[in-house]
Amino acid sequence: MSMRTLQSEGAGVGPPELSPWFHNLHLPDGSQTAPDHPLGDFPGWKWRELAPHLPGDLSGKRALDIGCNAGFYSFELAKRGAQVLAIDFDERYLKQAAWARGQMGLDDQVELRRMSVYDLAELDEEPFDVVLFLGVFYHLRHPLLALDLVAEKTAGTLVFQTLTSPGDEPLDTPRDLSIHDRERMREPGWPRMAFIENELAGDPTNWWAADAACVEAMLRSTGMCITARPGHEFWVCEPAPEGAPQAEMVRSELDSATRRIAR
Numbered sequence: 001m002s003m004r005t006l007q008s009e010g011a012g013v014g015p016p017e018l019s020p021w022f023h024n025l026h027l028p029d030g031s032q033t034a035p036d037h038p039l040g041d042f043p044g045w046k047w048r049e050l051a052p053h054l055p056g057d058l059s060g061k062r063a064l065d066i067g068c069n070a071g072f073y074s075f076e077l078a079k080r081g082a083q084v085l086a087i088d089f090d091e092r093y094l095k096q097a098a099w100a101r102g103q104m105g106l107d108d109q110v111e112l113r114r115m116s117v118y119d120l121a122e123l124d125e126e127p128f129d130v131v132l133f134l135g136v137f138y139h140l141r142h143p144l145l146a147l148d149l150v151a152e153k154t155a156g157t158l159v160f161q162t163l164t165s166p167g168d169e170p171l172d173t174p175r176d177l178s179i180h181d182r183e184r185m186r187e188p189g190w191p192r193m194a195f196i197e198n199e200l201a202g203d204p205t206n207w208w209a210a211d212a213a214c215v216e217a218m219l220r221s222t223g224m225c226i227t228a229r230p231g232h233e234f235w236v237c238e239p240a241p242e243g244a245p246q247a248e249m250v251r252s253e254l255d256s257a258t259r260r261i262a263r
């Protein structure tokens, strides 16, 4: 989703310097932060797709919301009782989230931190019960590095959402492929990720558009198994009991890429 083209044009509510808003938050006084959002009541309608796939009672659970923006999803998890760590690398969105958190009376339940997803490599906290990684993946130049870090911080449920490229029929790819058989990679359903050298939807921060087969293959390769697809471009996963297929190799590369000392 392109942040630049999909923000509310209108002023919404709250201090004027906080506008424009990407999240249409419904505040306790009945006002909304982006009532004229080009995607409608966003992300409320996406939450309504996802909500039945998460426990109604998250009391005592810890959640991590990566790329939290103005905090819509963090607030929904907190309303279900979770203690939420909400991270984003953009100070402007964190200011929106901090203001809205106060309006909603959730200061004690939602902690906001300015952090990049790559900083998870050094986050000294146990893996979380619920992790949201929504709308961030395609903005990253190093998506699989980020996904490995996200998987490492997931003890329970990971919810993943990304902009995709067309194609929704995964192929049952072979365990190994002869170097002479590479034509098969052009078959429909072979996992593919399109690189966007310049811009997509006017947004130069859109770098990669994976198709559904590629999303699912990458999730599996980080050691997750897919348990549900609540809607278009939406996946719910949990750690596979057997772990990542090549866990040691993945871990060692991750340690090198993030320059942390192998534990």
Ligand SMILES: C[S@@+](CC[C@H](N)C(=O)[O-])C[C@H]1O[C@@H](n2cnc3c(N)ncnc32)[C@H](O)[C@@H]1O
Pocket (backbone or CB within 6 Å): 001, 002, 003, 043, 066, 067, 068, 069, 070, 087, 088, 089, 090, 093, 115, 116, 117, 118, 133, 134, 135, 136, 139, 140
């Ligand atoms: C398209 S918005 C998605 C917001 C929200 N997660 C949702 O699904 O509605 C992308 C968000 O990710 C944040 N973001 C982009 N790259 C990031 C990174 N490397 N680390 C943390 N946040 C990032 C942006 O600042 C923005 O708030």
